[in-house]
Amino acid sequence: MTFAVVIALFLGVRYLLVPKSFGEYGHYRGLALAENADRPLHYSTSANCARCHEDIFGDKSKGHHAGLSCEGCHGPAGKHVLFSDSTHTIKLADSLILKRDSTRQFCAVCHEKNAARIKILFDTINKSVVKVVEEKKHNHLFDKETHKLLNCIECHNPHDP
Ligand code: HEC
Ligand code: HEC
Ligand code: HEC
Ligand code: HEC
Structure with missing residues (x-):
């Protein structure tokens, strides 16, 4: 009798605590996929920098720092790239200026x-x-x-x- 109560309690608590989408695809919340895909991107890639900073990209490619990524030193540049792409302006807003x-x-x-x-x-x-x-x-x-x-x-x- 006690045993049955414990099991019933366990199932009840489990029902309340386990998130709805758990197990949809595997041993994790199915919704986690959508949530991660929705997160904003902060980084671009070094290849993207080449379009506007051709000389620097060229210099870096032949020197000892060829293996380092631009953003490793300048920080996340996703917005910098998107904004520069869309406005083609030479004057960047303060928030888009990267660290140097x-x-x-x-x-x-x-x-x-x-x-x-x-x-x-x-x-x-x-x-x-x-x-x-x-x-x-x-x-x-x-x-x-x-x-x-x-x-x-x-x-x-x-x-x-
Ligand atoms: C006054 C100029 C000068 C400054 C300032 C300077 N370096 Fe150098 N560094 C040199 C020269 C010249 C060499 C090449 C030495 C050689 O080949 O024997 C060198 C070599 C190096 C090397 C290669 C390893 C070695 O010891 O040969 C590294 C790494 C380096 N520097 C990093 C730095 C870093 C990091 C700083 C700042 C903390 C710095 N350097 C500041 C002139 C400078
Ligand atoms: C994120 C790590 C990182 C940072 C930050 C960094 N370096 Fe380097 N550096 C490297 C690596 C890795 C190499 C060797 C690359 C290779 O040749 O494969 C290197 C190579 C060098 C060399 C050539 C040494 C040689 O073998 O003669 C010099 C000089 C140097 N760095 C100077 C600097 C200076 C000056 C700064 C600051 C402006 C700096 N590095 C910042 C990682 C870094
Ligand atoms: C080892 C770290 C390091 C890496 C890797 C690096 N930078 Fe820099 N970058 C600096 C530093 C430090 C300065 C500031 C130089 C100064 O004040 O004279 C700078 C300055 C700049 C500037 C300002 C203009 C200029 O020439 O001073 C631009 C643009 C730039 N970097 C773009 C890039 C791009 C694009 C890449 C990749 C192809 C890159 N950087 C990779 C450290 C780095
Ligand atoms: C669509 C063009 C464009 C792309 C792509 C681009 N930049 Fe820039 N960048 C600019 C402009 C415009 C400036 C401001 C004027 C200047 O200094 O040349 C600038 C300036 C910079 C500076 C100097 C400091 C600052 O923010 O003003 C750095 C560092 C820099 N860019 C790094 C990068 C890196 C790293 C990437 C790749 C992840 C990149 N840029 C991609 C257009 C671009």
Whole structure:
């Protein structure tokens, strides 16, 4: 008798808690597919950038950064591409201006020596692990006038380092 009550209770609770579309296609909510398809796209692709930034795309393709995606450094550019496409204007609204981080810290995200990082990023040209910035060579590069450390991009073109 108790057993029957427990089972009835279980079925009742299960009926209330399991979402309607569960199991429609498999062991998940069927509606999840539609919900995911409805999500706005934030990223474009590097190939899309080539249409308007041909020179930069060309520079990048022949340099050490060829394997990096444009949006990896500039952030999601879906809106930037759509808007530029539709208006063909040279003046972009502030919200469409992409980030352009030219600080030393930014390059260091990938190039700083980091003992904890697994060495999976291989250099396609020299077949070695991605080069880390050498302390001795790079941490003493001061601007003669301001006496501040020089930014990486004063010597390296981020698109063709
Ligand atoms: C390693 C990071 C990195 C990657 C990858 C990268 N950029 Fe940049 N980009 C920068 C930085 C940093 C600047 C700012 C340079 C400066 O201030 O002089 C910049 C500047 C720009 C500018 C502004 C104009 C200019 O020449 O300074 C454009 C446009 C641009 N990038 C487009 C692209 C496109 C298109 C791609 C892909 C083909 C790309 N970037 C890939 C880091 C990157
Ligand atoms: C349909 C044309 C078009 C496409 C496609 C396009 N851009 Fe732009 N982009 C522009 C215009 C116009 C500007 C503003 C004028 C300029 O700086 O050349 C600009 C400026 C930039 C800048 C300078 C900072 C800013 O936002 O003003 C960056 C960085 C940039 N684009 C990156 C990208 C990346 C990355 C892609 C590909 C995902 C891309 N663009 C695709 C038209 C385009
Ligand atoms: C998202 C990670 C990433 C960021 C951010 C990044 N790099 Fe790189 N960089 C790489 C990778 C990966 C390579 C090696 C690519 C290859 O050759 O296969 C590389 C290669 C280089 C090289 C060539 C090294 C050699 O072997 O001689 C230089 C120089 C360089 N980057 C400078 C910079 C500078 C300056 C910045 C900042 C504007 C920067 N990188 C930002 C990932 C990154
Ligand atoms: C004053 C100019 C200058 C500045 C500033 C500078 N570099 Fe370099 N960097 C060089 C030169 C020159 C080389 C080539 C050295 C060689 O081949 O022996 C180099 C080489 C590299 C290499 C290849 C590995 C190596 O040590 O040979 C990487 C990666 C690199 N730089 C990243 C950076 C990053 C990241 C920054 C900013 C934190 C930066 N550089 C700032 C001039 C500079």
